[in-house]
Amino acid sequence: MRGGEILGVERRRRWTDEVKISILHEVGQSGWSVTDVARRHDLTRQHIYQWRRELRAKGLWPPSGRAASDRSVFIPVVPASPSLADSDVFPTGGSAEVTILLRNSRQLRCAAGINDATLLRLIRVVEAA
Numbered sequence: 001m002r003g004g005e006i007l008g009v010e011r012r013r014r015w016t017d018e019v020k021i022s023i024l025h026e027v028g029q030s031g032w033s034v035t036d037v038a039r040r041h042d043l044t045r046q047h048i049y050q051w052r053r054e055l056r057a058k059g060l061w062p063p064s065g066r067a068a069s070d071r072s073v074f075i076p077v078v079p080a081s082p083s084l085a086d087s088d089v090f091p092t093g094g095s096a097e098v099t100i101l102l103r104n105s106r107q108l109r110c111a112a113g114i115n116d117a118t119l120l121r122l123i124r125v126v127e128a129a
Contacts, residue, residue, distance in 0.1 A: 017060060020051045024061065028104050028127075102127055 015023075026037045027048065038045045055061035096112035100123070108126050110119065 015051075017055065017058070020055060021060065024048065024051060024055070 023041055026032055027034050034045050034048045038048055052061055097109055098112050100108045104127055106126055108122055
């Protein structure tokens with residue numbers, strides 16, 4: 001009996017958790033989407049989502065060990081000097097604007113009087129985009 005003939009290339013690959021984490025970190029960097037990263041590594045988008053779930057179950061993703069929604073922290077802003085708190089810094093006729101620089105290098109600009117719940121939703125949307 002002759003040996004069998006191989007038709008094509010074996011597609012089943014094994015990925016270590018470290019390699020999976022490295023690939024997952026590429027999503028969102030430089031504006032790369034899940035589709036871009038999957039295409040770059042010759043994967044399907046489903047692999048990326050499956051790896052996230054798998055690594056979350058192992059406690060390896062997100063790397064900090066916390067859920068993404070738990071990473072948002074509000075810090076009170078206190079003027080550095082009393083002169084900054086003067087009313088002439090923000091004229092009464094205009095509205096003050098706050099700019100927040102996010103981890104993914106995007107900026108979120110909003111009115112200073114925005115409520116916390118709305119601001120948290122905006123941050124999540126901009127970080128996920």
